[in-house]
Amino acid sequence: AQTVTQSQPEMSVQEAETVTLSCTYDTSENNYYLFWYKQPPSRQMILVIRQEAYKQQNATENRFSVNFQKAAKSFSLKISDSQLGDTAMYFCAFMKLGAGSYQLTFGKGTKLSVIP
């Protein structure tokens, strides 16, 4: 079974600053996806960024980037130039690849507050 650990229940950052959210995972699988999802208050969960484990290059999406360390089983999310709209719960999630495998395993989340 896979486990995903987010060790920071809450974080805050000043607007325009940079913040890094931590995520570690445990798996014996070699092929998998990792995701960061964002859940704003009272709004739906949306994908922020995803990383295929076979890719060594870290994924980036505009102000969002990841630091994927496969050997260390670490997958942190960096948010640059933080904006008020980044205030949300952030979930790290794991999905193994394979026929019939569709289960996302989520961490417990990190509540991020962006302070004006």
Next chain:
Amino acid sequence: DAMVIQNPRYQVTQFGKPVTLSCSQTLNHNVMYWYQQKSSQAPKLLFHYYDKDFNNEADTPDNFQSRRPNTSFCFLDIRSPGLGDAAMYLCATSIGQGQETQYFGPGTRLLVL
């Protein structure tokens, strides 16, 4: 816009009274999921459908059932809701062809009185 729609957004039911939550999608995705998310916790997968094939998670209580009459719609039935079933219920979809990003609906918040 293509999307995942959940109705109602808020549902109040009585202890033991059956309740049905609905989800529809315009993405034409093969896979539909139901998650339970309790306050300040991670979403927990209850079950998913790949097309018409139903896949139940091992620890999903028998009290929870699901129906998928067609590609677009999926229902979550709670046969006898208990106080512990009060939660946000999230529906999600994915293509089912290797790109397994899941797209979530806004959720239905269930209150059990």
